Amino acid sequence: MNARAATAELEWKPWLVRAAAIGSGSAVVLLIVPIAWLTILGRDDGRIGDGPLFNAIGAIGILSTAGVGSFLALRRPANAVGWLLIALGLVWGLGGLGDLYGRYGLLARDGDLPGALEAATLAQNTWPWLFALLALIVVSFPEGRPVSRGRRRIAVAAAAAGLLTCASGIAVGDDLDPPLEDYSAAFAFLGGAWQAAVFVGVCGLLAAVIAASVDIVRRLRRARGVERRQLTAFAYGALLVPASISFCFILNAVVDIGDLGVGLLLGGAIVLLPAATAVAILRYRLYAIDRIVNRTVVYGVLTALLGAAFLLLVVSLTRLFATVQDDPSPLATALATVIVTAAFLPVRARVQRAVDRRFARRRFAAVSMVEQFATRLRNDREPPERIGAVLAEALRDPGLVVAFPRLRGAELLDPYGAVAKGLPECTTTIVGPAGEPTALLLHDAVLDEDPDVLGAVTAAARLPLEIARLRVEVRGQLEDVRASRARIVAAQDAERRRVERDIHDGAQQRLVALALSLQVARRRHESGEGVDLGALLDQTSAELGAAVEDLRELARGVYPAVLREDGLAEALRALARRTPVPVTVAADLPRLDAGLEAAAYFLASEAVTNVVRHAAASTLTITAEHDGVRLYMSVIDDGIGGADASRGSGLAGLADRFAALGGSMRVVSEPGRGTSVSGELPCES
Amino acid sequence: MRTLVIVDDHAGFRSSARELLELDAFEVVGEAGDGAAALAAVARLAPEVVLLDIGLPDMSGFEVSERLALAGTGTIVVLVSSRSPDQISVRATRCGAAGFIAKDDLSGAALEALLAGAA
Numbered sequence: 001m002n003a004r005a006a007t008a009e010l011e012w013k014p015w016l017v018r019a020a021a022i023g024s025g026s027a028v029v030l031l032i033v034p035i036a037w038l039t040i041l042g043r044d045d046g047r048i049g050d051g052p053l054f055n056a057i058g059a060i061g062i063l064s065t066a067g068v069g070s071f072l073a074l075r076r077p078a079n080a081v082g083w084l085l086i087a088l089g090l091v092w093g094l095g096g097l098g099d100l101y102g103r104y105g106l107l108a109r110d111g112d113l114p115g116a117l118e119a120a121t122l123a124q125n126t127w128p129w130l131f132a133l134l135a136l137i138v139v140s141f142p143e144g145r146p147v148s149r150g151r152r153r154i155a156v157a158a159a160a161a162g163l164l165t166c167a168s169g170i171a172v173g174d175d176l177d178p179p180l181e182d183y184s185a186a187f188a189f190l191g192g193a194w195q196a197a198v199f200v201g202v203c204g205l206l207a208a209v210i211a212a213s214v215d216i217v218r219r220l221r222r223a224r225g226v227e228r229r230q231l232t233a234f235a236y237g238a239l240l241v242p243a244s245i246s247f248c249f250i251l252n253a254v255v256d257i258g259d260l261g262v263g264l265l266l267g268g269a270i271v272l273l274p275a276a277t278a279v280a281i282l283r284y285r286l287y288a289i290d291r292i293v294n295r296t297v298v299y300g301v302l303t304a305l306l307g308a309a310f311l312l313l314v315v316s317l318t319r320l321f322a323t324v325q326d327d328p329s330p331l332a333t334a335l336a337t338v339i340v341t342a343a344f345l346p347v348r349a350r351v352q353r354a355v356d357r358r359f360a361r362r363r364f365a366a367v368s369m370v371e372q373f374a375t376r377l378r379n380d381r382e383p384p385e386r387i388g389a390v391l392a393e394a395l396r397d398p399g400l401v402v403a404f405p406r407l408r409g410a411e412l413l414d415p416y417g418a419v420a421k422g423l424p425e426c427t428t429t430i431v432g433p434a435g436e437p438t439a440l441l442l443h444d445a446v447l448d449e450d451p452d453v454l455g456a457v458t459a460a461a462r463l464p465l466e467i468a469r470l471r472v473e474v475r476g477q478l479e480d481v482r483a484s485r486a487r488i489v490a491a492q493d494a495e496r497r498r499v500e501r502d503i504h505d506g507a508q509q510r511l512v513a514l515a516l517s518l519q520v521a522r523r524r525h526e527s528g529e530g531v532d533l534g535a536l537l538d539q540t541s542a543e544l545g546a547a548v549e550d551l552r553e554l555a556r557g558v559y560p561a562v563l564r565e566d567g568l569a570e571a572l573r574a575l576a577r578r579t580p581v582p583v584t585v586a587a588d589l590p591r592l593d594a595g596l597e598a599a600a601y602f603l604a605s606e607a608v609t610n611v612v613r614h615a616a617a618s619t620l621t622i623t624a625e626h627d628g629v630r631l632y633m634s635v636i637d638d639g640i641g642g643a644d645a646s647r648g649s650g651l652a653g654l655a656d657r658f659a660a661l662g663g664s665m666r667v668v669s670e671p672g673r674g675t676s677v678s679g680e681l682p683c684e685s
Numbered sequence: 686m687r688t689l690v691i692v693d694d695h696a697g698f699r700s701s702a703r704e705l706l707e708l709d710a711f712e713v714v715g716e717a718g719d720g721a722a723a724l725a726a727v728a729r730l731a732p733e734v735v736l737l738d739i740g741l742p743d744m745s746g747f748e749v750s751e752r753l754a755l756a757g758t759g760t761i762v763v764l765v766s767s768r769s770p771d772q773i774s775v776r777a778t779r780c781g782a783a784g785f786i787a788k789d790d791l792s793g794a795a796l797e798a799l800l801a802g803a804a
Contacts, residue, residue, distance in 0.1 A: 512789050520701065520705045
C-alpha cells in the first residue's frame with residue numbers, strides 16, 4: 001500500500017488512528033508503573049535493579065520515545081517514524097520490565113513467581129529489535145517510509161536480522177546473562193550448532209545499522225533546502241546523544257555531580273533524539289533550529305569555560321591572599337567575578353566564531369567573505385561596485401544580481417549603473433526598509449530555503465550596498481547634469497542658428513531686394529528713363545519699415561526689453577497683447593531675479609507660440625504667482641491637447657533651464673482636454 | 686542677348702533681379718522658387734546662364750549645380766546669396782558653378798564680368 005492510499009484510509013477513520021496512537025503510546029508509558037513497582041520491591045537487593053541512575057535513564061528513554069512517537073503518530077499518521085518510535089519505546093519498556101520481573105522472581109523470590117525464567121529469557125533477547133528499529137527509523141526519515149531501493153533493502157535487512165537474532169537467540173538458549181548466570185534459558189529447542197544463526201543475525205544487524213548511518217550521511221551531503229533542514233535537526237539530535245553522554249562521564253570524573261546530576265544529564269541527552277526527530281518532521285519550517293542549537297552550544301561552552309576560569313581564579317587568589325590577610329575569600333571572589341565578567345564579551349565572540357565555523361559553516365564562510373570585502377572596501381582596496389560579485393560568490397548563486405531602485409524612473413540599476421535584470425524566475429529579497437530599500441537582490445529561489453544564511457549575509461553586506469547605492473545615485477545625477485549641460489549647449493547653438501536664419505530670411509532679404517530696386521532706379525535714371533520717384537520712395541519706406549519690424553521681432557525673441565525694464569508681469573501682458581488668441585493674464589508680482597524672470601517668461605512665450613501654432617484654442621490663461629519662496633507659472637489653453645512634451649526642442653530646453661535653477665516644469669496634455677504647461681522655481685523676493 | 690533663369694525662394698529678389706538684369710540686355714526666360722523647379726526649368730528652357738541662390742528650401746544651390754553639371758546641360762551656373770562672400774562654402778568652387786556674386790553686388794556688369802572671366 002502506498003503512502004497516499006494509507007493516508008486516504010487513515011483520513012477515513014481518524015478516530016481509529018487517534019485511538020491507536022494514544023492507546024499504544026499510553027500502553028508503553030504505563031509499563032513504567034510495574035517497572036517502578038518492581039524497582040521499589042527489589043530496592044534492597046543490589047542485583048535486581050541497575051541502580052537508580054540507570055533506572056532513571058531507562059524511564060526517561062522509554063517515556064520520551066513513546067511520548068514523541070505517539071505525538072508524531074497523531075500528527076502524521078501516514079509517517080512510519082512515529083509508529084516506529086512507539087515500537088522502540090515498547091521494546092525498551094518490555095525488555096526492562098521482563099528483565100526486572102525475571103531477576104525479582106528468580107533472585108528475590110527464589111522462582112516462585114510464574115514465568116520468571118521465561119520473562120527473563122525473552123527480555124534478554126529484545127535488544128536486537130532496538131538496533132533494527134533504529135535502522136528502520138533512520139531509513140524511513142524524513143518521508144515516513146524508505147523511498148529509495150537502497151533504503152528499502154536496508155529496512156528489509158534490518159527487520160530480517162532483528163527477527164533472526166531475536167528468534168535464534170531464544171531458540172538456541174544458553175546460560176542467561178549476569179546476574180542470572182546460574183540459570184539456563186527457558187526455551188532451548190535448537191542445538192548449539194544454531195549459535196551460528198545468532199552470529200549471522202548480529203552481523204546483519206550491524207551491517208544494517210552501519211548502512212543506515214552511511215545512507216543518512218550521504219543524504220545529508222546531497223540534500224538541499226527543506227530536506228537538509230530536517231536531516232540536520234535529526235543529525236544534531238543523533239550527534240548530541242553520544243556527545244552529552246561522554247561529557248556527562250567526563251564531568252562526573254572531574255566534579256562529583258552526583259547520581260541525580262548524571263541521571264538528569266543523560267536522560268536529557270536521550271530525550272534529544274526523539275525530540276529532534278519530532279522537530280524535524282513537524283516543524284521543519286522552524287528554521288531557527290540551527291540557531292537554537294548554535295546558541296545552546298555557544299552558551300554551554302561559554303559557561304564551562306568561564307566557570308572553570310572563575311573557579312581557578314578564586315582558588316588561586318584565595319591562596320595568594322591567605323598569605324596577606326586572615327579571611328580573603330570575599331575579596332578573591334569579587335576580583336574573580338570582575339575578571340570573568342570582563343572576559344565575557346571577547347570570549348563569547350571567540351566561542352561564537354568557533355562554533356559558527358563548526359556548526360554553521362556555510363553561513364560562517366558566506367558572512368566572513370562579505371565582511372572581508374567590507375574591510376578591504378574601508379581600506380580602499382576594492383571598489384564598492386564589486387559587492388554584486390562578492391554576494392553571488394558568498395551565496396553561491398552565480399545568477400545573483402544586486403539592483404538599486406532609481407529615484408527617478410522605474411528601472412533598476414546594477415552597481416555599475418547599467419540596467420539590472422535578474423534571471424527568469426528569480427525571486428527578490430529586499431535589503432533595508434521596505435518603503436525605501438537600500439538594494440534588491442534578484443536571486444535563485446533556492447536561497448529562500450536558507451533564510452538564516454541569506455539574512456546574515458545581507459546584514460553583513462548592508463554598508464557596502466549602501467555605499468554602492470550612493471555611488472550609483474551620484475553617478476546617475478552626474479550623468480543627468482552632463483546630459484542637461486550638453487542639451488543647454490545644443491539649445492544655445494540651435495537658438496543661434498534660428499536667429500541667423502531669421503535675420504537671413506527676414507530683414508536681410510528685404511534690405512537686399514531694396515538695394516536691387518534702388519540700383520534699378522539709378523540705372524533708369526542714368527539712362528534717362530523716367531523714374532516714378534513717389535512710388536519708389538513709398539516702396540522703399542514700406543520695405544524699410546518691414547525690415548525694422550523684423551528686427552524688432554527678432555530682438556524681442558532674443559530678450560524682450562520690457563522684461564528687462566518692467567519685469568515679468570508687464571512682459572507677460574505685452575506677450576498677451578500681441579498674441580492672436582484672447583489671453584487672460586493673472587500676474588501680480590514683485591521684480592525677481594533676472595534669470596528667474598527670463599525662465600518664467602520663456603516658458604510662457606514658448607507655450608503661447610505652441611498654442612497659436614498647434615492647439616486651435618479659443619482662450620488661453622497665463623498665471624504667475626509668487627508666495628515669497630517659490631514662483632509658480634502656468635499656461636493653460638482649451639485647445640485640442642495631445643501635445644508631446646518630449647517633441648520639439650523648445651520645451652525640453654526650458655526643462656533644462658528650470659532644472660538648472662533648481663525648479664521643475666511639466667506638461668499635461670490629454671487629447672481633447674487642452675494643454676497645461678506649468679513650472680515652479682525656488683526664489684526669495 | 687544671353688538667356689537667363691533666376692532661381693530664388695524670395696519672390697521679391699526674383700522680380701528685382703529680373704528688372705535689373707533686363708536693363709542690362711539679359712533675357713530672363715524663366716524663374717524658379719526651389720531646386721526641383723530649377724532643374725525642370727533648366728532642362729526645359731536650356732538657358733545660357735542660371736542665377737542660382739545657395740539657400741533653397743528643398744536642396745542647396747550647390748546640389749542643384751552639381752546635378753546640372755552631371756546632366757551636361759552646358760548652362761553656366763552663377764551662385765548668388767545674401768551672405769557675405771567670406772561665408773560661402775568651399776563647395777561653391779567644386780560644384781561646377783562658374784562663380785559667385787553677393788546679392789547686393791548684383792548687376793548686369795558684374796554678371797558680364799564674371800561670365801567673361803569664366804569663358
